[in-house]
Amino acid sequence: MSNQPNATATGAAGLGASSYLEFEKPLLRIQSEIEELRRREKESDRDVSKDIEEMTNRLRSMTKRMYSHLTPWETVLVARHPQRPLLTDYLRLMVRDFCELAGDRCFGDDRAIITGFGRIGPHKVMLVGHNKGKDTKERIACNFGCAHPEGYRKALLKMRLAAKYGVPVVCLIDTPGAYPGVGSEERGISYAIAVNLMELSRLRTPIVCAVIGEGGSGGALGIGVGDNVAMLEHSFYSVISPEGCAAILWRTGEQRKRAAESLKLTANELKRLGIVDQIIPEPFGGAHRDPATAAANLESHITDTLRELKRYKIETILKKRYERIRSLGSFFESAQSTAQTRARKATAAASRTPARTRRTASRPADPVDAPG
């Protein structure tokens, strides 16, 4: 509450005390010391600007260091940070002339997924994204970003409209998961997601997807199939929440840190596994410290990717998209080759081929050969 106007002078590294996460305590200490110095500078006439500068530099370098080595659980916390930029922030910072289109023409308008035309850089796009809501009222209205079937149907309807006119689709993913409720099941949440997975694989326009915060399982994937799937540096993408995983495997939520590690849900791990194509850098200290830079980075990723995709005919794009999807997560081996691996590792690669004769064109780093 002691908001002094010059508190912002600490720059991107400075935040209100309440915005610091548990693991950021050391940063908060320095921040408080800086504020203390400022206060003393005002009271006495002593010049402490040198000390302040030094402390500020220390804060910056510590923040940088901390954020270059986030643990998976810390990443989860950053991705869910209450001040992390949301879809509406990116709409404001990155999209011009946004023209929202509502409704699934079937049941209603799900506020958990927002769709509409807009311009990003030189491109006209159809923007589809999860909406988590900025304040309590909004959050309740959009179920904290958990979409119902009508959300996925709305998304598909607008994407088809875009495809009709060759307008590319941009999907921004940020959801804890599809809504687990009675109405959701009654109206066919499984079917709605499944149809999207099938239809996005053959939608006749370029599709660019980016996880901007939480990538929550099937609810994320329902608008997450495309020609290029990227993640913001400190976002995460997981088959189940760390809490859910811990509850199932260890029967206690206490193991969520361990679950977060086990699930390999960070952008770096998923890049290594070939699940995502690119990692979009965040400003140091995370997107919430500097939303404008985060939006600029996301924007340049989207414009670059769309420019590249637009060089190809739609047939080529669809063929490549299928190959991309087809080769995802191909971690298996044939039993014969397993036996031979034990005998002689060197022959494993060759003996694996019979089982894979039908595999589609290989990607740069064929993940089949990657494990180990």
Add this chain to the structure above:
Amino acid sequence: MQNERTDIPAGVWERCQSCGAMLYREEVEQNLHVCPECGFHRRIDARTRIAQLVDPGTFEEFLDDLTPTDPLKFTDRIPYPERIKSQQKATGEREAVVVGRAYIRGRKVIIGVMNPAFIMASMGAVVGEKVTAAIERATEENLPMIMVTASGGARMQEGMVSLVQMSKTSAALARLDDAGGLYIIVATDPTTAGVAASFASLGDVILAEPGAMIGFAGPRVIANTIKAELPPGFQTAEFMRTHGFVDRIVERKNLRPEIARIIDYCGK
């Protein structure tokens, strides 16, 4: 009923999980593992299912050599490779789905059957690959694709590798659909989560066994979210039919003629 005799010779008599009746095991097996008293459809493994569905001696399996790796180096109570090994030993299968070519009442099909006995038929990379490859074969050979689904969902121990199998299988189905191929689903207990939200919902025709649990989110998760009790019969095959997501509830003994009939209606 609690104080009934317990000195029954093991393996000859069994109690029905649903109605509690004591049943002679052989009789249950002859009745396709359906309780003769109450009609409860028991879960059955993939081989038993195939023997029930396809013409004797016609099943030609493919990709039976595929076996999982451990892309995440996942350890919960036991390391994932050990879990796989013990499941392989217990079931005699390498993974949770069996796919192949077969005849059903003389009609040639590609068929995939999931095996709830294997880590609740959860979908990892091998299940995704085998289902996708089966769909691709059906597309290439212009054969109907029959998928008998049962699954607890994506396999947590393979993390995101398992989640992307949902898009992989669904993309293959888009191609089957483009080629005019027929896709029939037989949803059995339980067809849930990541499998329900991908290839198990995309059938041209969806049949379901009576009483099968079919749904996306776990009932406990839903009850926790809405902080209320779930309506009776929630997430059953009958519930799904009422809400428009299943075409027909078909008893196990009628599956063969029903599948054959649909193939004939859609045959070229």
